[in-house]
Amino acid sequence: MTHEAAEQQGREPVPPYARLEVIGGATMVAIAALIWFGAINLALGTLPNFGPGALPRVLAILLALAGAGVLIQGLVRPEAAFERFEFALRPTLVIMLAVVLFGLFIRGGNFGLLSTPQLGLCVVGPLTVFIAGCAAPQVNLRQLLVLAFGLTALMLLVFPDLLRLGIPPFPAILQNAIPPSLGRETALRIAYAGYGVLALILYLAFVRPDRRAA
Amino acid sequence: MTDLLQHLQLGFSVVFSFQNLFLCLVGCLVGTLIGVLPGIGPLATIAILMPLTYSADPAGAIIMLAGIYYGAQYGGSTTAILVNMPGESSSVVTALDGHAMARQGRAGKALGIAAIGSFIAGSFATLVVAAVAIPLSRLALGLTAGNYFSLMLLGLTLAIVLGSGSLLKAFCMLLIGVTMALVGADQITGEARLTFGSQVLYDGFDMAVVAMGLFGIAEILRNLGASERQPFVDNVVGGLLPDKQDIKDSAGAIARGSLLGSIIGIIPGNGATLSSFASYVLEKKLSKHPETFGKGAIQGVAGPESANNAAAQTTFVPLLTLGLPSTATMALVGGAMTLHGVVPGPQVIDMHPELFWGVVTSMWLGNLMLVIINLPLIGVWVKFLKVPYHLLFPTIILLCCVGIYSVNSRPTDVLMVAGFGLAGYLLYRLKFDPTPLLLGLVLGGMLEDSLRRGLILSRGSFWTFVSDPLTLVLLGLSAVIVVSALSPSISRGRKVLSEDE
Numbered sequence: 106m107t108h109e110a111a112e113q114q115g116r117e118p119v120p121p122y123a124r125l126e127v128i129g130g131a132t133m134v135a136i137a138a139l140i141w142f143g144a145i146n147l148a149l150g151t152l153p154n155f156g157p158g159a160l161p162r163v164l165a166i167l168l169a170l171a172g173a174g175v176l177i178q179g180l181v182r183p184e185a186a187f188e189r190f191e192f193a194l195r196p197t198l199v200i201m202l203a204v205v206l207f208g209l210f211i212r213g214g215n216f217g218l219l220s221t222p223q224l225g226l227c228v229v230g231p232l233t234v235f236i237a238g239c240a241a242p243q244v245n246l247r248q249l250l251v252l253a254f255g256l257t258a259l260m261l262l263v264f265p266d267l268l269r270l271g272i273p274p275f276p277a278i279l280q281n282a283i284p285p286s287l288g289r290e291t292a293l294r295i296a297y298a299g300y301g302v303l304a305l306i307l308y309l310a311f312v313r314p315d316r317r318a319a
Numbered sequence: 320m321t322d323l324l325q326h327l328q329l330g331f332s333v334v335f336s337f338q339n340l341f342l343c344l345v346g347c348l349v350g351t352l353i354g355v356l357p358g359i360g361p362l363a364t365i366a367i368l369m370p371l372t373y374s375a376d377p378a379g380a381i382i383m384l385a386g387i388y389y390g391a392q393y394g395g396s397t398t399a400i401l402v403n404m405p406g407e408s409s410s411v412v413t414a415l416d417g418h419a420m421a422r423q424g425r426a427g428k429a430l431g432i433a434a435i436g437s438f439i440a441g442s443f444a445t446l447v448v449a450a451v452a453i454p455l456s457r458l459a460l461g462l463t464a465g466n467y468f469s470l471m472l473l474g475l476t477l478a479i480v481l482g483s484g485s486l487l488k489a490f491c492m493l494l495i496g497v498t499m500a501l502v503g504a505d506q507i508t509g510e511a512r513l514t515f516g517s518q519v520l521y522d523g524f525d526m527a528v529v530a531m532g533l534f535g536i537a538e539i540l541r542n543l544g545a546s547e548r549q550p551f552v553d554n555v556v557g558g559l560l561p562d563k564q565d566i567k568d569s570a571g572a573i574a575r576g577s578l579l580g581s582i583i584g585i586i587p588g589n590g591a592t593l594s595s596f597a598s599y600v601l602e603k604k605l606s607k608h609p610e611t612f613g614k615g616a617i618q619g620v621a622g623p624e625s626a627n628n629a630a631a632q633t634t635f636v637p638l639l640t641l642g643l644p645s646t647a648t649m650a651l652v653g654g655a656m657t658l659h660g661v662v663p664g665p666q667v668i669d670m671h672p673e674l675f676w677g678v679v680t681s682m683w684l685g686n687l688m689l690v691i692i693n694l695p696l697i698g699v700w701v702k703f704l705k706v707p708y709h710l711l712f713p714t715i716i717l718l719c720c721v722g723i724y725s726v727n728s729r730p731t732d733v734l735m736v737a738g739f740g741l742a743g744y745l746l747y748r749l750k751f752d753p754t755p756l757l758l759g760l761v762l763g764g765m766l767e768d769s770l771r772r773g774l775i776l777s778r779g780s781f782w783t784f785v786s787d788p789l790t791l792v793l794l795g796l797s798a799v800i801v802v803s804a805l806s807p808s809i810s811r812g813r814k815v816l817s818e819d820e
Contacts, residue, residue, distance in 0.1 A: 129749040133491045140498055143513040153779025157505040157512050160767050161498060168494040174487050192748040193544035200540060200716065201737050207720040208733030216731075230717060237716040240543055241709035252710055260721050268374055270725035 118186045125188035126179025133172025140165040196240040203237035212273050223277040226265070227296055230257030247311035255304035261297035266290075323449055330676030334684055339382050342375055343681055346383035347688045350390020355397050355700045356711060357404040363538040364391035365651050366530040367715060370722035377659035378674045382681040384655055385635075388648060389685045392591070392631055393437065393693060396624060397700055400429045409591035409627045412599045416612065416619030423615050430697060431559040432569055432617055433624040434690050440577035440625035441686035444632035447581045448639075449679050452668060455640040459665035464772035465784050469793035471766055474587040474643045475758060476797040480804040481588025484752045492751055496759020497766060499524050506768060519731045526654030528723060528732050529760060532739020533746075533753045534647070535719050539712045540744035559694055561617070569621035572602050576622040580629030587637060587645030590630040598626035632682050638663050639675060643762065647754040650761040 121127055140161055150156025179185045206229065209216065213223035231253035238249040264270045273280070274293050283292045333339065349371070353364040368387050372380040392409070399410040400417035413433065420429040462470065479489040502513045503523030514520040561569070576598045583597065584590040602622040603612045612619050635652075637645045642664030644650040653663045661671055668675045693700070723732050746753050777783035785791060 125749060129488070129751060132749070133495075136495060140513065143515055147510070147512060151779065152781070153774055153777075155771060155774065157508055157510055160770075161501055161513060164494050164498045164501075168491060168498070171487055171491045171494065175485070175491065178487070188750075190748060192745065193540070196543035197540050197741065197744060200536065200543070201741055203713075203716055204536065204720060204737040204740065205734060207717075207724075208730045208737065211720075211724055211733065212728070212730050214730055216734075226721070230721075233720055234713040234717050237713040238709065241712070243709065245709065248710060249713070252713060256714055256717055260717060264721055264725055268371075268725075270374065271728050272721060272725050 119189040121180055123189055124179045124185055125190045126175055126182070126185045128179075128190045130172045130174070130176025130179055133175060134169050137165045137169035137172055140168065199240035200237055203233045203240075206236065207233045213277065223273055223280075225273045225275040225277075225280070226257065226261055227275055227279075227300075230260055231300075247307075247315065251304050251307045251312055254300045254307065258297040258300035258304060261293065261300065265293060266297070322453075326453075326672075326676050327449060327680060329672060330678075330680030333378060333673045333677030334382065334681045338375075339379050339677070339681070340684075342372075342379045342383040343386045343685055344688060344692070346372075346386025347390040347685055347692065350387035351394040351397075351689070351693055351700065352390075352703065353715075354391030354394025355703050356394075356706075357398050357402060357704065357708075359538060359715075360395055361388060361391035361409075362648050362651075363534045364394075365648060366527075366534040367719055367722065369527050369530070369651060369655060370726045372655065373658070373726055377656070377661050377671070378677045380659055381652065381656060381661075381674065381678050382685075384652055385678060385681055386685045386688070388631065388652070389441075389628075389682075389689055390693075392628065393434070393689050394700070396433050396437075397430060397693075397697070398704065400433065400620070401426055401701065402704060409589075409595050409631075411592075412595045412623040413620055413627075415599070416614075416616050419613065419615035420617070420620065425615065427559040427697070428561050428565060428617070429620050431694065432561050432565060432621045434694055435561070436569065436573040436576065436621045436625035437628035438686045438690045439573050440580055440629040441632055442683055443577040444581045444584070444629040445679060445683040445686075447629075447633055448636055448682070449676075451585070451636060452640050452675070452679070455636065456665035456668045459641045462789070463787065464769040464776060465787050465790045466793065468766065468769040468773055469790045469797070470641065471643060471762055471769070473793045473797045473800075474637065474641075474645060475755070475762065476800050477587040478589075478645055478758055479755055480800055481586075481593060484750065486801075486804060488751045489755045492746075492753055493755035493759045496756035497763035498759075499529070499756070500760050500763020501767065506764065507771075519735075524760060525727070525732065525735075526651065526658075526757075526760065527726060528735045529739055530647075530651050530654075530757060531719055531723055532736045532741075533743035533756070535715070536736060536740025537743025537747060537753075539715060540740060541747055542708065543712065544744075544748075559697065565617050569617050571605075572598075572618040572622035573625045575601060575605075576625030577629045580626035580631075581633045583626070584630030584633030585636050587643070589646060590634050591627040591646075594626040594630040595623035598622040628686070635678070635682070639667060639678070640665060642667075642765070644758060647757045650757045653761050 144158045144161035144165065147158025147161065148156035149158050149162070209221045210224040210229050211226065213221040234253040234256055235249055238244060238252065261274055264272050265274050274296060275283070283289060334343070349368055350364060353359060353367060354361060365384065365387055369384070372383045375383060395410045396413050396417070398404055399414040400421055403414050403418040417429045417433065420426060475493060479486060479493060498513070500523075503511070503521055505512050511521055579598050579601065580594040583594040599619060599622060602618045603609050606612065606616070606618060608616075634646055634649050637643045638649045638653050642653070642662070644653045644663070656663050661667060661674060719736065720733055723736050724730065726732065743753055773784050785794065
């Protein structure tokens with residue numbers, strides 16, 4: 106039976122520890138343990154007036170049971186033997202890096218283990234786009250560069266200027282150096298106009314000749 | 320009846336302000352814009368664009384969000400028809416005959432009939448929503464805490480059973496969602512719960528952050544993990560307007576689809592998907608030439624498209640009247656309403672009539688806008704389909720980062736989006752569907768609250784709690800549904816549905 110199924114799937118059976126359902130079920134049990142641990146100091150209360158710790162504990166038990174169910178299915182069900190857990194590591198890490206950098210440096214601050222300076226959308230924006238773009242299977246650096254600056258210009262126009270949402274546009278050092286006579290709004294407009302022109306120049310210099318050649 | 324007209328009039332007076340018309344228009348446009356991108360369905364679209372709506376007033380924000388929703392759904396159908404890459408399960412069926420029509424050079428007609436069918440179905444569904452809203456909320460106002468608890472349980476059960484994938488895994492996701500809802504300050508004592516000493520978690524999990532990570536960023540990781548498939552788009556779209564024969568062929572399908580969709584949409588679960596499948600099967604059965612289905616039968620586009628649009632609209636009913644979101648999308652809409660200080664539930668219709676009727680009429684208006692704006696713009700959308708994915712996803716990443724930061728100006732939100740993106744991708748690879756998690760997150764607080772109040776009223780006796788006739792019936796129904804879902808014949812049906820996706 107197993108042999109036939111293996112041929113059908115065209116794959117080798119997977120050892121139990123690498124099976125999809127086994128890893129999935131084990132993860133759920135681990136999360137249940139985490140919930141239990143988190144609720145350990147909360148009062149249980151009584152049935153007519155249950156405390157903050159009651160429901161988390163019930164949920165943790167149910168989750169542990171359901172997770173164990175998934176795990177056992179992975180060990181017992183014949184089809185489960187052919188489902189390997191796999192995922193794309195490189196693009197995932199690159200995208201995570203792009204988003205985390207954005208979070209760490211957009212306004213900066215103290216994140217427990219490290220404190221970071223504010224770099225603002227002007228710096229973080231192009232960086233995020235550029236790093237995220239490197240997650241693609243084939244990277245076209247020139248196109249990506251144009252996109253990085255063009256897109257940041259657009260974001261600066263839409264979010265801080267048009268929608269007036271509080272997102273820091275400049276690095277902290279630069280922000281304090283803006284002469285009061287100029288004003289922040291004008292500085293912002295100069296910034297996105299500059300980025301827009303930069304993107305246009307890069308496009309004309311880099312991308313269009315490529316297109317023509319193609 | 321005159322009541323109904325009066326209410327609709329009130330609604331129109333709200334919608335026809337310059338600001339709300341504009342928000343509805345922008346919502347429809349950006350919704351279509353993101354929704355048309357291959358591989359990004361309505362849910363991801365709403366998750367990505369939700370922060371844009373935060374700066375508007377409550378009515379405006381919900382109107383814009385609804386516009387994004389319809390736009391995204393319409394954009395999804397466009398992609399399904401033109402490139403055979405349905406963004407989400409509800410347009411899978413449309414891709415069958417729609418793409419076949421496109422290959423015959425009749426793409427324009429398929430798009431046209433999809434838009435017209437959706438509009439007619441949308442208009443019908445708007446009336447259905449308006450008609451059932453008041454009786455349902457009256458009914459809901461009379462419910463006790465115990466009734467409410469069991470009603471929520473029933474809704475969640477239906478949502479899990481009618482969704483796709485393993486029941487046990489869906490149950491795991493639901494439990495995690497409910498637990499996440501409890502994280503933060505306790506509703507009564509204010510004590511920090513499950514925060515593990517972190518100040519950030521004291522405010523609890525933000526719906527927008529969780530959704531953007533689990534459905535927005537994860538979607539991108541998912542597409543990146545798959546090999547890049549550049550969609551092939553034909554330039555020839557052809558005439559948009561269906562001729563007399565097409566209309567004659569599809570009129571029945573549209574009518575049946577509207578009715579079917581409106582009914583299925585009200586029931587919790589994935590109404591839009593279910594109704595489009597049901598409508599396709601129905602049309603094929605009724606057709607004199609079932610062999611043309613799959614080869615470009617116009618009824619095969621008109622029926623399912625009408626049905627899923629009608630269902631998309633009536634899924635608002637449980638949210639707006641009972642406060643119970645029945646799909647992940649509605650969970651997001653409910654979250655957005657709460658954020659604006661309007662807690663969804665039976666009291667909304669009395670306390671915020673202008674918001675309620677404004678939203679209802681904006682549904683109709685949104686559909687109208689989609690027809691008049693999007694059909695002429697089809698050329699633009701086709702161009703968007705051609706944007707290569709390697710430029711598209713960095714754009715979406717930046718949009719997500721800027722969007723989520725601008726909501727609360729908290730850098731930790733961005734970090735959490737990254738974390739939930741990773742979690743969402745791993746869950747996808749582990750074949751867990753995170754939809755129940757989102758439902759649990761929205762309902763968890765209410766679930767605990769109604770359970771607590773119910774038990775206080777019954778003085779801690781589970782028996783008194785359960786023996787209320789309505790509670791008993793609702794709990795019984797949930798049990799019957801779970802048991803029947805485990806029975807062999809139905810679980811086979813669920814398997815077919817999830818494999819087709």
